Structure formats: structure tokens, C-alpha cells
Amino acid sequence: MVMPVIDAKKAWIIAGGSYNPITAGHFIMMDTVREKCQAMGYTVDRGYFSPVPDAYRMNKPKLLDASVRAEMVALACSDSWLQLHDWEWRQHEFVRTRVLLDHIQEEAGPDVKLFFACGADLIDSMAHHPSWSPEDVCHLLKKYVFVVVERTQASADRVAAIIGSEPHMAPGNETIVVTQPTVENDISSTMVRDAVKERRPLSGLVHPAVAQYIVEHGLYSE
Known part of the structure; x- marks a missing residue:
């Protein structure tokens, strides 16, 4: 007997951040989230890195121009x-997270579920930082899935405690999922910038094309 083919639910994965620069760790995170989505019965159609705009340089004066960071992301994704x-x-x-995800949802259409890749610090900020309005948080947690990639059970317990700490986080019981990285991942953008300053090789930290771009343009050397 031939079983009927059932179309799996479609998902797009979004990750926001500075990407100053994008690292191998960001790719490990996204691969982890893709595996989690697939385990939940979704077919992952696309995955996106969304760098923050130049407006964030008001708080991070050493943040490179958005066009430069975006170009490095594009280079890193060239074979991915x-x-x-x-x-x-x-x-x-x-750009508030609500605005970003609503914009991408409109682009994706109603048949695609958006998953937002993040860390526990973002969930903490959503619960307690005044820059996040309860209205926005409720909207996000009811409409999208937040996949928190953390390395320890303590982090999972922390996220559960955060969700239970504020009434407006209640939808997160259904839409915040904690998972562990598929491989060890302690690579950060700070680590890459420090390696450049100390003239250490970038092999394994960033995509080779990004390493070449950093060297050719003299980035992060000061």
C-alpha cells in the first residue's frame, strides 16, 4: 500500500544581531535551530541572518557600518x-523585533511559521527590560516561536523561571523552546575581534571569505 504524501509545515528561521563579524558560532546556532524545527515536524524552507542597522552605533560606537557587516554575512552564506x-x-x-518579524511574516505568507533563534539573555530582556512593551512581547510570543540555544540545563531552568516571572510572558510556555547546540559552541564575535588584534589566525572562527575580507580591509585591527 502506498502511503499518501503529506506536506510538512513550512518554517523560516530568523536570527538578528550585530554580526560584528558573523562567526562560525552563528552557523552552529542556526543548524541547531533547524534540527529542532525538523524534530517538531517542520520543513525549513529558509534561514536568514538579519544584521542591525547603523542606528545601533549610538550605543555601540565601535560597531562597523551596517553595509560592511551585511557584506560579511553575505560572504559567509555564499555556500550555505x-x-x-x-x-x-x-x-x-x-527596528523592534516585532516590526522585523511582522515584516518577514508578510514576506513569507500565511503558510510559513517563523522561528526566531536567540539566547536566554533575550528572553530575560523581553521579561524585564523597559524597551520591551508587554503588548509587543505578547504579540511576539503568540505569533512566533522563539528557539533558545543554550548549553546547560541551568540555562533551561533560567528560561522557565523567566517565563513564570511576568504575566505577559505566559504565552512563552507554548512558544519558547530551549535546545542545546549540536556541537560545542563558544565562538563569539568578541573572540574574533580579539584574535585580529592579537594577530592570531581566524581559521575555524569565521568563514574563509570573511577572514580574507577582514584582512584585506584592515578591520578590527585597532
């Missing part, structure tokens, strides 16, 4: 299932 999302970094003001 992941892509640069080209909207947020071109904006002239801060």
Missing part, C-alpha cells in the same frame, strides 16, 4: 543554506 536578509540593516532607525 542560510542567507542575508536585506531589509533591517538598510533602515535608518532602531
Whole structure:
């Protein structure tokens, strides 16, 4: 008997951040989230890195121009299932997560579920930082899935405690998922910048094309 083919649910994975620069660790995170999505019964159609715009340089003066960071993301994704999302970094003001995800959802259409890749610190910020309005948080947690990639059970316990700490985080019981990275991942953008300053090799930290770009343009040397 031939079993009927059932179309799996479609998902796009989004990850926001400075990407100053994008690292191998970011790719490990996204591969982890893709595995989690697939385990939940979704077919991952696309995965996007969305760099923050230049407006964030008000708080991070050493943040490189958005066009430079976006170009490094594009280089790193050149041979990957992941892509640069080209909207947020071109904006002239801060972009709230709600605005970003709603924009991408409109682009994706109603048949695609958006998964947002993040760490426990973002969930903590959503619960307690005044920059996140309860209205935005409720909207996000009801409409999208947040996949928190953390390395320890303590981090999972922390996320559960955060969700239970504020009434407006209640939808997160259904839409915040904690998972562990598929491989050891302690690579950060700070680690890459320090390696450049100390003239250490970047092999294994960033994509070879990104390493070449950093050297050719003299980035992070000061």
C-alpha cells in the first residue's frame, strides 16, 4: 500500500544581531535551530541572518557600518543554506523585533511559521527590560516561536523561571523552546575581534571569505 504524501509545515528561521563579524558560532546556532524545527515536524524552507542597522552605533560606537557587516554575512552564506536578509540593516532607525518579524511574516505568507533563534539573555530582556512593551512581547510570543540555544540545563531552568516571572510572558510556555547546540559552541564575535588584534589566525572562527575580507580591509585591527 502506498502511503499518501503529506506536506510538512513550512518554517523560516530568523536570527538578528550585530554580526560584528558573523562567526562560525552563528552557523552552529542556526543548524541547531533547524534540527529542532525538523524534530517538531517542520520543513525549513529558509534561514536568514538579519544584521542591525547603523542606528545601533549610538550605543555601540565601535560597531562597523551596517553595509560592511551585511557584506560579511553575505560572504559567509555564499555556500550555505542560510542567507542575508536585506531589509533591517538598510533602515535608518532602531527596528523592534516585532516590526522585523511582522515584516518577514508578510514576506513569507500565511503558510510559513517563523522561528526566531536567540539566547536566554533575550528572553530575560523581553521579561524585564523597559524597551520591551508587554503588548509587543505578547504579540511576539503568540505569533512566533522563539528557539533558545543554550548549553546547560541551568540555562533551561533560567528560561522557565523567566517565563513564570511576568504575566505577559505566559504565552512563552507554548512558544519558547530551549535546545542545546549540536556541537560545542563558544565562538563569539568578541573572540574574533580579539584574535585580529592579537594577530592570531581566524581559521575555524569565521568563514574563509570573511577572514580574507577582514584582512584585506584592515578591520578590527585597532
